[in-house]
Amino acid sequence: MAEDLVQLTFVAAWETMDRFAGDSSPRTWLFAILKHKLADHYRRVYREGKPVSGIDLSNDEEPGRYFSTNGHWEGTHAPADAPAFDDEDQQERLDRALRHCLDALPPHWRSAVEMKYLMNKDSGRIQEALGLSETNYWQQLHRAKLKLRACIQGRLNERTH
Amino acid sequence: MAGTSTQGTHCRKATELIEVRELRALALRERVGLWMHLRVCTACRAYRKQSRMIDRWLERRANAGSTIQSEALETRIIDAIAPRS
Numbered sequence A: 001m002a003e004d005l006v007q008l009t010f011v012a013a014w015e016t017m018d019r020f021a022g023d024s025s026p027r028t029w030l031f032a033i034l035k036h037k038l039a040d041h042y043r044r045v046y047r048e049g050k051p052v053s054g055i056d057l058s059n060d061e062e063p064g065r066y067f068s069t070n071g072h073w074e075g076t077h078a079p080a081d082a083p084a085f086d087d088e089d090q091q092e093r094l095d096r097a098l099r100h101c102l103d104a105l106p107p108h109w110r111s112a113v114e115m116k117y118l119m120n121k122d123s124g125r126i127q128e129a130l131g132l133s134e135t136n137y138w139q140q141l142h143r144a145k146l147k148l149r150a151c152i153q154g155r156l157n158e159r160t161h
Numbered sequence B: 001m002a003g004t005s006t007q008g009t010h011c012r013k014a015t016e017l018i019e020v021r022e023l024r025a026l027a028l029r030e031r032v033g034l035w036m037h038l039r040v041c042t043a044c045r046a047y048r049k050q051s052r053m054i055d056r057w058l059e060r061r062a063n064a065g066s067t068i069q070s071e072a073l074e075t076r077i078i079d080a081i082a083p084r085s
Helices: A002-015 A028-055 A061-065 A089-103 A107-118 A125-132 A134-158 B013-021 B030-038 B040-063 B071-081
Strands: none
Touching: A002 A028, A002 A134, A002 B030, A028 A125, A061 A134, A089 A134, A089 B040, A107 A125, A107 A134, A107 B040, A125 A134, A125 B030, A134 B013, A134 B071, B030 B040
16 A cells, blocks of 8 residues: 555656745655545545444444543553653653554544544545445544553553553 | 543544544534543543554654655655755
8 A cells, every 4th residue: 555655656746836826845745645545545445344244333332432421431451640641761662552552543543543644634524535424434443542542541451451 | 541422422423522623613512422431431542642652643744745655755756855954
């Protein structure tokens, strides 16, 4: 995927070279194009991946793993203060945990998460690109975040004990 | 203590609101409910803190162009595009 995206970025850069005003560095300009290409990629992953994985948005299974029926944290799933989360010395470890856990997310959730920042939090445009209502979009983000956070905490605990 | 319910806002709802707040302004009732809940729930306060940290990480990563999977490849590309001095 990465090689393809880079190729697409270079092609797009070549084609739009005359529009490059030189206000920013070439590096910034190429990253801006790359961000667009990545957003396109995640939109495709989202749209193609959803029916295959059979995820139904009305299926509330994911939050159900972390909360009891009365809406309170279920036992060990309750987040606890973890020094590794904000300790500067542990940044590398945290970085590895984040990368691992992001890779472990179901593709369509990952797409929703990635697009939030690739499209500068423009939720209106993201919802349109993914074909989601506002409620469904934040539900996806909520589920993805719950899973991501739990995964990171699990990884960090694994290594300290 | 984890899971204390206040004014109808429980942990599941509180974590939803923490995420929704990033996308739209919360209604007054939601804001007050979340604020009261966070005052008494250490688990949700930890969630909020960690959720923000994850957001900052994702944002930094997207803006650095490092959403490319392979670090080695990324370095190669960056050096090809604009060699570091």
